Amino acid sequence: MSLPADAQQALDTFTHAKGWEQRARLLMQIGDRLEPLDESDKTDANRVHGCESLVWLVTGQVDGQWRFRATSDARLLRGLLALLLVRVQGLDSEALAALDLRAWFTQLGLERHLSPSRSNGLHAVLLRMTELVSSP
């Protein structure tokens, strides 16, 4: 299965990133391009709990395709969220269920941010996403 164009571009960029500084810069850049969330979307129902940072995840479907929006008050986490969204945006439920997101972050060289240890938000976001798409 070929990657969405945005995802392929992100992958190329991160594969060539050298060192933690460049990775962090790239995360901040991609995070800054994340579509902002309306204040009205920052509800408790959209909050992802289990993160030390504030994270919101909004989901919806258009013509059977999943549309996600997400943001956080932490900058680097916004970058990780952006990398998640480019991979899952527009997929149908079947494709989303079949997707190995851990492998995606491993490809990006960012798998350590998926650790279930509680200071990290990405793990909780993935759990929440699975929960949301499997209970329509």
Next chain:
Amino acid sequence: MFQPSPWRADFPAITALQRQHQTYLDSAATTQKPQALLDALSHYYSHGAANVHRAQHLPGALATQAFETSRDKVAAWLNAADSRQIIFTHGATSALNLLAYGLEHGFEAGDEIAVSALEHHANLLPWQQLARRRNLRLVVLPLDEHGRIDLDQALQLIGSRTRLVALSQLSNVLGTWQPLPALLAHARAQGALSVVDGAQGVVHGRHDVQQLGCDFYVFSSHKLYGPDGVGALYGRTEALARLRHWQFGGEMVQLADYHEASFRPAPLGFEAGTPPIASVIGLGATLDYLASLDPAAVAAHEASLHQHLVRGLADREGVRMLGTPQSALASFVIDGVHNADIAHLLTEQGIAVRAGHHCAMPLLKGLGLEGAIRVSLGLYNDSDDLQRFFDALDQGLELLR
């Protein structure tokens, strides 16, 4: 000037972590272990494990002897008058829960329990839940601007309705020593029982429970360079006699019939089931190791490193420390920078510190913070560890700003 730790080589994991480019500054969460402990565990398991207080056979007798010798060592470490005043638990949390359940029968609706505003969840939630079960009033003693219990207010708040006070000795977030002598004396004068959470305090300096004058003192082995899964509860003999049995099972019983049973007194009556035998033996070996160190040298090393940490943080623009840390650790936030971002970048650079609410959510909320970064020291840390942390912090901040 480089300040080495003379004890660094006694902790093999520090070298292993260094090979993985990790600088360990999270000892308030848990500590690395001395070789003496690893040897004791290996010796116990390779020379014949056996259950304690049960078997007549030789391995059982040897295990029981080693186990009980550890109890003597814990008693000596705390200067308890008698080893029977030491109950082994699974950690400080389980010791505090034991107390909250074991003392429950002595409370009546309307009685008061006093805790401080800085308690770790382990010394807050057991009392909060006891208060809810029994319709008691939980009184929260406020802090001063340095992060110490406000003595004047506390002496007013601890009164004739107070049945129990439960206080941390050294804050796990603020690094402040609490004014326990005055508070404990006052509590005693009011007829209240006192519980000291020594989880952090026991790691720094030697503490004499008789001199401290508390009814109960708890600590966790794993924060004191010992194995995890074991903790200790010291109780004054008269105070221990007030405890009701709370967990039932093997070895805590004297006589059992289908419909009734009688139970042993402390300590064995409060050690139901097979205890963490290897860990208890390992804790004994750790205490032997710690007792072999020059206490003045350890104190001087820790104080000097702590000063280095606090100064370095104070020198940095935008860094705001929580309270006025006196020992062991310092927590901070940075103006305009999210904790999670700092934590992320420190992690990327191999600096192991703790970020978040540090199991003291009400305290952080009271300070108006979502979280903070905590740097905490062990006796194996040296000034290079701190330098690596400061360099990483500066690099991270440069990137974020």
